[in-house]
Amino acid sequence: FLPFVCDGCSGVFCLQHRSRDAHGCSEVNIRNNSVKLNEHKSYLCSYKDCSEKELLPVLCPYCAKHFCLRHRHQSDHECEKLDTRKPRMAATQQLVQSIIDSKKKEEPKSKKRKGAKNSETAAKVALMKLKMHACGDKSLPQTERIYFQVFLPKGNKEKCKPMFFCSKWSIGKVVDFAASLASLKNDNNKSTSQKLRLCHADSGEALPFEQTLETRLSDKDCPLYNGGNIILEYLDNDVLFLEDAESYFS
Numbered sequence: 001f002l003p004f005v006c007d008g009c010s011g012v013f014c015l016q017h018r019s020r021d022a023h024g025c026s027e028v029n030i031r032n033n034s035v036k037l038n039e040h041k042s043y044l045c046s047y048k049d050c051s052e053k054e055l056l057p058v059l060c061p062y063c064a065k066h067f068c069l070r071h072r073h074q075s076d077h078e079c080e081k082l083d084t085r086k087p088r089m090a091a092t093q094q095l096v097q098s099i100i101d102s103k104k105k106e107e108p109k110s111k112k113r114k115g116a117k118n119s120e121t122a123a124k125v126a127l128m129k130l131k132m133h134a135c136g137d138k139s140l141p142q143t144e145r146i147y148f149q150v151f152l153p154k155g156n157k158e159k160c161k162p163m164f165f166c167s168k169w170s171i172g173k174v175v176d177f178a179a180s181l182a183s184l185k186n187d188n189n190k191s192t193s194q195k196l197r198l199c200h201a202d203s204g205e206a207l208p209f210e211q212t213l214e215t216r217l218s219d220k221d222c223p224l225y226n227g228g229n230i231i232l233e234y235l236d237n238d239v240l241f242l243e244d245a246e247s248y249f250s
Contacts, residue, residue: 047071047078119202120225127227135181136164144168146213148224151201151231151248152182165213171198172209178232194234197242201229204245 004018005011008027017023042053045068052068060067062074062081071077130147146167151160161182165174172188175198179186188195197206203222216224224230231248 045071047076119228123225123228125227130162130164130227134162134164137166137177140164140166146217146224146226148228148230150178150182151229153184153196153233154248156182156184158182167212167214167217169213170209171207171211171213171216174198174213175209175232182232184232194236197233197235199231199233199235199242199245200224201231201245201249204231204242206235206240206242 003012004015006013006018006020006023006025006027008020008025011023011025013023020027042055043057043066045052045054046065047067050068050071052070054066054068058067058069058072059065060072060074060077060079063079065077067077074082126149127147130149134147136145144166145164147162147164149160150163152158163178163181165177169177175188175196176186178184178198179196184196186196199206200222205222207216213224217226229249231242231245233242235242
C-alpha cells in the first residue's frame with residue numbers, strides 16, 4: 001500500500017491507520033487538552049470575602065490583581081496603591097478650602113494685600129468671575145484681553161465696575177476707555193489742575209500714561225495682575241501716589 005502522511009503529526013501510516021483517530025494523533029490530543037483547560041479557566045476576585053469569578057481576566061492597572069466586574073475600580077476594591085495618591089489630592093482640597101475660607105472671613109483689606117503673592121492669588125480666584133460680568137470691547141481677541149475690577153473715584157454712584165482692556169493699550173488709552181464705560185468726566189486732553197489717573201491697588205502709584213498694560217503686567221517690582229484690582233481717581237498734576245488706597249476697598 002502507498003504510505004499516508006498525517007497532516008497533523010506528520011507521521012507515515014498505512015491505509016488502516018491513516019485517520020487521526022485510528023493512530024491516536026498527538027496533535028489532536030494537544031488541541032483537546034487545550035480546549036478543556038480553556039473551558040475550565042476562571043479568575044477569582046482578589047477582593048476580601050468576594051467569591052465571584054470571571055471567565056476573562058479583569059486586572060487592576062495599579063496593583064495588577066484580578067477582580068470581578070463589581071470590584072474592578074480602585075475605590076471598589078480598596079486598592080493598596082490608592083493610598084499613595086491621597087496626599088496630593090488632600091493637599092489640593094486643602095488649598096481650595098483655604099481660598100474659600102479667606103473669601104468668607106472678610107478680613108481687613110490691609111491684611112489681604114500684604115505681599116505680591118497674596119495679590120496674585122486673589123487675582124486668580126477673581127478672574128473667572130470677572131470674565132462672566134466684565135464689560136469692554138467685544139471685538140478684542142480673547143488672548144489680548146486683560147480683566148480688572150476697576151474701583152471708581154470716591155463720590156461716584158458706583159463703587160466699582162468689572163472691565164477688560166487690550167494688553168497692548170497704553171495706560172492713557174485704558175483711562176479714556178474706562179472713563180467712557182463708567183460715564184466719568186474726563187478732561188485729560190485739557191490743561192486742568194486735575195487728571196483722571198489709573199492707580200495701582202497695592203502701592204497707590206499713579207501709573208504713567210505712556211506705559212502699556214503689557215509692560216506693567218511683567219513688572220517685577222510692582223506688577224498688575226490679570227483679574228486684580230485697579231483704581232481710577234482724579235489727582236492733581238504733581239501727585240504721583242494715591243493716598244490711602246486701601247480705603248477704596250472698605
